[in-house]
Structure formats: structure tokens, C-alpha cells
Amino acid sequence: METTYSVVEKLGRSWAKYEQRYLGAVSVSKIRAYTFPLFTPAGANVLQDNPPDHLHHQGIEVGQDYLNGHNFWAMGSVQFPLNFQHQESVQHAADPTGITVVQQMRWTTNQGQAVMQEERRTRFEAWDGLNFVEITSIWKADYGDLYLAKTKEGGLAMRVHPQLETFWGGQIRSSTGKIGEKEIFDTQADWIEVAGIAEGRAVGVVMMPHPSQPQLPWFVRDYGLHNYSPYRHAPARIPAGNSVSLRVGFATYDGRSDGSQAARAWKIYSVRTS
Numbered sequence: 001m002e003t004t005y006s007v008v009e010k011l012g013r014s015w016a017k018y019e020q021r022y023l024g025a026v027s028v029s030k031i032r033a034y035t036f037p038l039f040t041p042a043g044a045n046v047l048q049d050n051p052p053d054h055l056h057h058q059g060i061e062v063g064q065d066y067l068n069g070h071n072f073w074a075m076g077s078v079q080f081p082l083n084f085q086h087q088e089s090v091q092h093a094a095d096p097t098g099i100t101v102v103q104q105m106r107w108t109t110n111q112g113q114a115v116m117q118e119e120r121r122t123r124f125e126a127w128d129g130l131n132f133v134e135i136t137s138i139w140k141a142d143y144g145d146l147y148l149a150k151t152k153e154g155g156l157a158m159r160v161h162p163q164l165e166t167f168w169g170g171q172i173r174s175s176t177g178k179i180g181e182k183e184i185f186d187t188q189a190d191w192i193e194v195a196g197i198a199e200g201r202a203v204g205v206v207m208m209p210h211p212s213q214p215q216l217p218w219f220v221r222d223y224g225l226h227n228y229s230p231y232r233h234a235p236a237r238i239p240a241g242n243s244v245s246l247r248v249g250f251a252t253y254d255g256r257s258d259g260s261q262a263a264r265a266w267k268i269y270s271v272r273t274s
Helices: 260-272
Strands: 005-010 013-018 021-028 033-038 060-067 070-072 083-095 098-109 114-127 130-140 146-148 154-159 171-174 192-198 201-209 225-228 236-238 243-254
Touching (some): 005 083, 005 098, 013 114, 021 083, 021 098, 060 114, 070 083, 070 114, 154 243, 243 260
Antiparallel strands (some): 005 013, 021 033, 033 060, 060 154, 083 098, 098 114, 130 243, 154 225, 192 201
């Protein structure tokens, strides 16, 4: 069967394309891999890359500080790297319902010490009125035990477009009906939505930890960082040879929302990917 999905490799990015429009891309720099940009069906980007207040906030990213004592969250810059997520291999495949990009990555210090192996699967799909991407990050203790200290600096996170920040009129909403950082922070909910006017359009993006994942207290910020962070409240140890997974879906849409578009995205996600 001929697929309507394709992948375009260009300037360090694997672009996911559906028919004649782009959904988003997996970007790879010298120090890390991340999802950026991510578009709505009408073509507005909802993510931010390298904001001046936190240069390490890059689209949808995976990272962890205090991982065996090393910082794989704020990883420095290309000119002055602290540590690395080295992409060892990448494969991508289009099928009738979407595109999957699979990366094998080795997390190493800037001294060359291998700390952790990661397999990251990024899945792009076009739904009715929604663009969807899911990131599944598998952390493998291939080089010995992994020790993760209690810290807010880690997990799977997104930094939204600057015009979606609360200062510029963006609004954060949770599946429980709470609105804003003060109401949502450290509460539990199936999803959060960030909506507003970006690039001249009313748009929104929904962040949805997969139903198989533990429901955690949300880390949300008015300035645009939103994080699924398993080790924010307690440390952990991953014994050598074992692994843990982070799996979070994101959906984008055009138009204003009262939470109904986010609820629809969650319903589709929880049914189609169970």
C-alpha cells in the first residue's frame, strides 16, 4: 500500500511529512537530540528552541541532572559542552498511519565516559484536525547501576513557543479544569494544554503522559516549560542490565479551545496507543 507519509533529511533534521505538509522534525546537534519544530495542521510552530533564559530548553527534550553525578539536563552549548547524547544510529520508516524515527544514543560525559544507553522512538501521525507526536525514551543501565538523585531538572519536557507563555496571553489548562501555574503545579491530571495566539493564529498543544505511565504531580511554568519528571520527588536506582521508560504524547491543533480539543486528543491517544 502506498503511504502518504514520508521523511525528508535536511540539515541535521529528520522532517516528518504528511502529504504536502510537514508535521515536525527530530533535530540532532553535536550535544543532543530533540523534537523541534512541531506544527499545527495549519502550519504554526508551537515549540521554542534555545530561549535566552534557559538555552538548554530545546523543543521537546529528554534529559536528567545528577545522573551518576553528571548533568544531562543543562548540557552546555555546542561550543562549551558539559556532556553529550551521542546519536550512534538512526532509522526511520513511514507506514500507512505515520512515521517512526528510532535513535540509539549513548549518554557520555565530556571526558568520554559512557553513563547510559538510550533508545528513543519518535512517532508522528496526522489525526483529524490534530497533529500528533509521541516520544518513548528507554533508559538502559548498560554500563552499570544508574543513580538518579531527587531533582526537578530532568525527565521529558517541552518548552512552548514564546507567544504561548502566560506573559503574552497563553493559558495553561489541565484535564481537571484547573487553569494557570498556581492551580496546576504539583497536581495530578491526565493532560495539560497550553493555548493562545502564536504566529498570528489561535493554536494549542496538549501534553499527555501515556496511560501506562505513572501519574505524577505536574511541573508547569508560566514561562513555558512543562515537564513529566519521575525523579522530582524521590531518588531512584536502576540496577545494571535493567531499564525504565518515559512515554509521552503531544497533540497540536488550530483554533481556540475550552479544553474540548485537548480532551478529544486524550481520548484518541488513550484508545489508539493502548
